[in-house]
Amino acid sequence: MLGINLKKTSEKKGLNIIIVGCGKVGVSLVEQLAKEGHAITIIDKNPTKVQEITNLYDIMGLAGNGASYSVQMEAGIESADLIIAVTNSDELNLLCCTVATQVANCAAIARVRTPDYSQESNYLREKLGLAMIMNPELESAREAARILYLPTALEVNSFAHGQAELIKFKIPDGNILDGLSIYNLDQKLPIKILICAIERNGEVIIPNGNLTLTKGDVISVVAPRWKVKAFMTAIGMKNYRIKNCLIVGGGNFAYYLAKQLIHMNIMVKIIELDRERCEELSILLPEAIIINGDGTDQELLKEEGIVSVDSFVPLTGIDEENILLSLYAKQVSTTKVITKIDRANFKEIVSGMDLGSLIYPKYVASEAIIAYVRAKTNSMNSNEIETLYNMFDSRVEAIEFRINEESNVTGVPLKDLKLKDKLLISFINRNGNIIIPSGQDSIQPGDTVMIVTAHKGFHDIQDILR
Amino acid sequence: MNTSVIRYILGHVLKIEGILMLLPCLTAIIYREQVGFYYLGVALASFALGQLMTFRKPKNFVFYLKEGCVSTALSWILLSFFGALPFTLSGEIPSLTDALFETISGFTTTGASILSSPEAMSHCGLIWRSFTHWIGGMGVLVFLLAIIPMSGGSHINLMRAESPGPSVGKLVPKVKQTATLLYLIYFGLTVIETILLLLFGMPFFDAITTSFGTAGTGGFGIKDNSIVGYAPSLQWIVTIFMILFGVNFNAYYFMLFHNVKKALHMEEVRSYLAIILAAITIIFFDIVRIYDSVFEALTHASFQVASIITTTGFSTADFDLWSQSSKTILVLLMFIGACAGSTGGGIKVSRFVIMFKTVFKEIRSYIHPKSIMKIKMDEKPVEHEVVRSVNVYFITFVIIFAVSLFAISFEGNDLVTSFTAVAATINNIGPGLEMVGPTQNFAFFTDFSKFVLMFDMLAGRLELFPLLILFTPSVWKDAIAEKKKLKKLEKSAS
Numbered sequence: 001m002l003g004i005n006l007k008k009t010s011e012k013k014g015l016n017i018i019i020v021g022c023g024k025v026g027v028s029l030v031e032q033l034a035k036e037g038h039a040i041t042i043i044d045k046n047p048t049k050v051q052e053i054t055n056l057y058d059i060m061g062l063a064g065n066g067a068s069y070s071v072q073m074e075a076g077i078e079s080a081d082l083i084i085a086v087t088n089s090d091e092l093n094l095l096c097c098t099v100a101t102q103v104a105n106c107a108a109i110a111r112v113r114t115p116d117y118s119q120e121s122n123y124l125r126e127k128l129g130l131a132m133i134m135n136p137e138l139e140s141a142r143e144a145a146r147i148l149y150l151p152t153a154l155e156v157n158s159f160a161h162g163q164a165e166l167i168k169f170k171i172p173d174g175n176i177l178d179g180l181s182i183y184n185l186d187q188k189l190p191i192k193i194l195i196c197a198i199e200r201n202g203e204v205i206i207p208n209g210n211l212t213l214t215k216g217d218v219i220s221v222v223a224p225r226w227k228v229k230a231f232m233t234a235i236g237m238k239n240y241r242i243k244n245c246l247i248v249g250g251g252n253f254a255y256y257l258a259k260q261l262i263h264m265n266i267m268v269k270i271i272e273l274d275r276e277r278c279e280e281l282s283i284l285l286p287e288a289i290i291i292n293g294d295g296t297d298q299e300l301l302k303e304e305g306i307v308s309v310d311s312f313v314p315l316t317g318i319d320e321e322n323i324l325l326s327l328y329a330k331q332v333s334t335t336k337v338i339t340k341i342d343r344a345n346f347k348e349i350v351s352g353m354d355l356g357s358l359i360y361p362k363y364v365a366s367e368a369i370i371a372y373v374r375a376k377t378n379s380m381n382s383n384e385i386e387t388l389y390n391m392f393d394s395r396v397e398a399i400e401f402r403i404n405e406e407s408n409v410t411g412v413p414l415k416d417l418k419l420k421d422k423l424l425i426s427f428i429n430r431n432g433n434i435i436i437p438s439g440q441d442s443i444q445p446g447d448t449v450m451i452v453t454a455h456k457g458f459h460d461i462q463d464i465l466r
Numbered sequence: 467m468n469t470s471v472i473r474y475i476l477g478h479v480l481k482i483e484g485i486l487m488l489l490p491c492l493t494a495i496i497y498r499e500q501v502g503f504y505y506l507g508v509a510l511a512s513f514a515l516g517q518l519m520t521f522r523k524p525k526n527f528v529f530y531l532k533e534g535c536v537s538t539a540l541s542w543i544l545l546s547f548f549g550a551l552p553f554t555l556s557g558e559i560p561s562l563t564d565a566l567f568e569t570i571s572g573f574t575t576t577g578a579s580i581l582s583s584p585e586a587m588s589h590c591g592l593i594w595r596s597f598t599h600w601i602g603g604m605g606v607l608v609f610l611l612a613i614i615p616m617s618g619g620s621h622i623n624l625m626r627a628e629s630p631g632p633s634v635g636k637l638v639p640k641v642k643q644t645a646t647l648l649y650l651i652y653f654g655l656t657v658i659e660t661i662l663l664l665l666f667g668m669p670f671f672d673a674i675t676t677s678f679g680t681a682g683t684g685g686f687g688i689k690d691n692s693i694v695g696y697a698p699s700l701q702w703i704v705t706i707f708m709i710l711f712g713v714n715f716n717a718y719y720f721m722l723f724h725n726v727k728k729a730l731h732m733e734e735v736r737s738y739l740a741i742i743l744a745a746i747t748i749i750f751f752d753i754v755r756i757y758d759s760v761f762e763a764l765t766h767a768s769f770q771v772a773s774i775i776t777t778t779g780f781s782t783a784d785f786d787l788w789s790q791s792s793k794t795i796l797v798l799l800m801f802i803g804a805c806a807g808s809t810g811g812g813i814k815v816s817r818f819v820i821m822f823k824t825v826f827k828e829i830r831s832y833i834h835p836k837s838i839m840k841i842k843m844d845e846k847p848v849e850h851e852v853v854r855s856v857n858v859y860f861i862t863f864v865i866i867f868a869v870s871l872f873a874i875s876f877e878g879n880d881l882v883t884s885f886t887a888v889a890a891t892i893n894n895i896g897p898g899l900e901m902v903g904p905t906q907n908f909a910f911f912t913d914f915s916k917f918v919l920m921f922d923m924l925a926g927r928l929e930l931f932p933l934l935i936l937f938t939p940s941v942w943k944d945a946i947a948e949k950k951k952l953k954k955l956e957k958s959a960s
Binding site: 016039040041047054055058059060 | 623
């Protein structure tokens with residue numbers, strides 16, 4: 001009796017999730033998922049690590065091999081809704097998920113990083129019955145490529161199956177946006193866009209019509225994909241095309257990024273210290289120029305044209321090196337810089353430095369998984385979360401909801417909806433048409449709607465109402 | 467140190483005590499006793515004070531082990547102080563020291579009393595005495611965790627500071643659910659015992675107070691002669707439930723939700739039952755000649771063994787009159803105590819299991835100097851950290867024991883009295899031997915000795931270290947320094 005009751009309440013409040021591996025991604029998953037009220041059990045081989053993390057978060061820990069049947073049983077795999085394997089071994093992750101899906105009826109997410117597997121990830125996913133195969137480096141490389149496609153932006157995310165884009169950029173000195181109130185935006189600009197969040201002096205603001213933009217603001221803008229470039233030109237931000245890219249460090253991230261860039265007809269140059277790896281890369285990426293040398297050597301960087309190159313992406317395994325390289329590049333040239341940071345410690349300090357665009361592969365990975373978990377939590381409800389992005393160091397969330405049926409938010413003009421504070425409806429996607437909404441528009445069943453909000457843990461479109 | 471979160475927790479503890487004190491008030495209404503007004507007064511006062519303390523929410527809820535320990539220790543002291551007030555105010559126990567002793571003895575589930583005749587007390591006084599056992603048995607902070615939503619995960623530190631045992635784990639991933647589960651099992655078992663006692667003919671008031679006393683493994687009786695006056699069938703029910711409440715509650719969780727097999731295979735529970743069985747057998751053969759029938763001897767032997775090893779402290783026979791060897795066994799059982807994760811006190815069976823295995827390992831390392839052997843429990847390796855903490859616990863226990871023994875030796879009592887008085891309080895049992903035997907009480911001690919014994923009771927219940935941390939100057943220095951710094955920062959900000 002009691003058992004059934006308990007299970008019911010746990011279903012209502014959150015999922016039973018098992019996470020295998022207490023690495024960087026594991027910890028950031030725990031941090032976020034525990035906050036959202038899921039019951040989490042973590043498994044790691046290292047008992048001290050397990051101890052540490054169970055002291056910090058309200059979760060249960062278990063020391064042992066996560067791929068072993070008995071350990072999984074002890075962690076309660078039978079009543080688990082989801083298993084996430086994020087150890088540093090791809091094979092172990094796949095094995096964990098395979099065992100779990102055989103034992104219990106639960107969804108499984110594996111992190112797989114090796115390029116060998118990633119090419120066949122769809123095949124693996126299908127054959128092994130996994131819900132998702134996560135490749136943080138590949139996802140991060142995609143994000144980096146998107147930024148290089150639109151170099152004036154700090155960050156580019158796509159929504160509504162690529163129909164809409166969310167771009168983040170800093171308003172430069174003397175731009176026409178400087179001193180313009182949001183209310184007057186429509187009159188001044190020929191293209192309809194929506195500003196959904198502003199970061200000013202370290203604070204994030206979800207704007208209303210009266211707010212006046214000033215130089216130095218970092219703003220996030222939503223626009224239909226085909227209007228993005230036009231918008232950037234309209235506000236006078238010179239939108240050049242990046243023709244070449246210098247990458248330091250030849251890891252998996254670099255490989256994935258190079259592949260994407262070559263596809264976009266961008267010349268790629270990779271500096272890598274290890275000779276064997278260089279040879280490997282030259283086989284894998286015949287179009288790229290592979291240079292064997294120390295990427296932290298200033299002379300070498302100058303020789304390879306750090307001053308004149310269009311874009312510079314340091315991807316070494318050491319954060320401090322990446323940061324120094326980015327600062328150096330910013331100092332000697334006006335190149336577009338993307339900095340990769342692995343560890344999230346001292347985030348406040350890092351975001352205060354002039355490092356160009358920042359990419360945290362760890363967040364890229366956990367965000368994708370969290371979006372999946374949210375969608376799963378919600379699968380019983382009529383409204384589903386399509387995508388979820390954390391913006392401005394997860395202080396703001398952009399959530400795309402699918403509206404499946406009529407409810408008290410549908411059919412009502414937006415101006416008549418009693419919305420919460422710090423919340424914005426940024427676009428409505430109706431059959432592939434992106435509508436930047438005004439007060440007269442309304443949400444209809446069948447739409448997908450993107451909400452930008454400073455509130456946390458929205459699960460349902462109803463949550464937008466006060 | 468995060469002092470504001472400690473204040474917040476203490477406030478909640480006071481509020482809970484205020485609410486729990488309504489039980490004696492209710493009793494007073496039923497029995498039409500004037501004394502009830504004192505309880506109502508104190509209940510309102512402590513609720514009001516608690517409300518005041520929780521009025522301002524702390525800015526950050528982050529707290530670490532040290533905050534957990536400090537707030538646990540302070541909660542228990544505060545709880546005991548407010549719990550003692552009605553006794554003194556109503557004049558039922560005129561001296562505040564005595565009232566404090568009685569309340570601490572209640573909350574720590576010791577059951578050592580300074581009352582020569584509990585029957586002279588009012589009903590609401592009696593039910594409050596027994597109810598303190600029930601509250602203290604599972605712990606008031608665990609209760610707090612079960613009912614108050616707290617964000618962040620660090621409140622496992624609260625549970626760790628209050629729950630007995632060398633390593634405190636959770637049953638389910640969330641602290642709140644774990645605490646709720648523990649209290650559900652606790653509550654369920656108490657209700658079952660009350661119903662059984664009622665079915666076998668115990669009056670309602672007696673059944674409730676006896677159940678409270680058994681559940682918390684406390685031992686306050688409402689009769690002058692404890693459980694002696696009740697029928698053997700009732701004594702057997704109490705015996706069985708004492709043993710049940712001394713079992714690690716994880717075992718019940720496994721029985722209810724997983725498999726009975728796993729529960730029965732828990733090494734600690736097995737050792738615990740084996741020790742009980744062995745002790746009963748030896749004492750039974752030892753005392754069978756004193757009593758009229760075999761059954762009576764068996765009843766008394768098992769009742770006393772169960773009562774002592776679970777650190778309850780009820781008695782049906784004056785075991786002070788038994789042979790030396792039986793008395794020695796009982797004194798040894800005092801130190802072993804119940805299982806970790808139960809409501810009982812003592813050093814805990816699991817610690818002894820680990821210590822014995824360490825000794826075995828040491829012996830083996832003499833025979834095979836290079837052999838490597840990991841200590842295992844329930845077929846799982848025990849971390850070195852746990853073994854070390856068990857050893858340190860034992861040493862600290864011995865030191866505190868020795869110092870307390872020395873402190874109360876100035877009374878000039880015989881060694882057996884002093885020794886068993888300290889043993890009975892630090893292990894949360896209640897009665898000792900000779901002058902503190904089952905038919906005697908602790909009233910004759912001087913105030914100083916009473917305070918020493920009160921400290922022992924609290925130290926024993928909170929497993930030494932949370933209480934010792936209170937006496938560590940650096941903790942307080944830190945807290946004061948931090949406060950000053952914060953004030954400075956606020957000033958400079960404004």
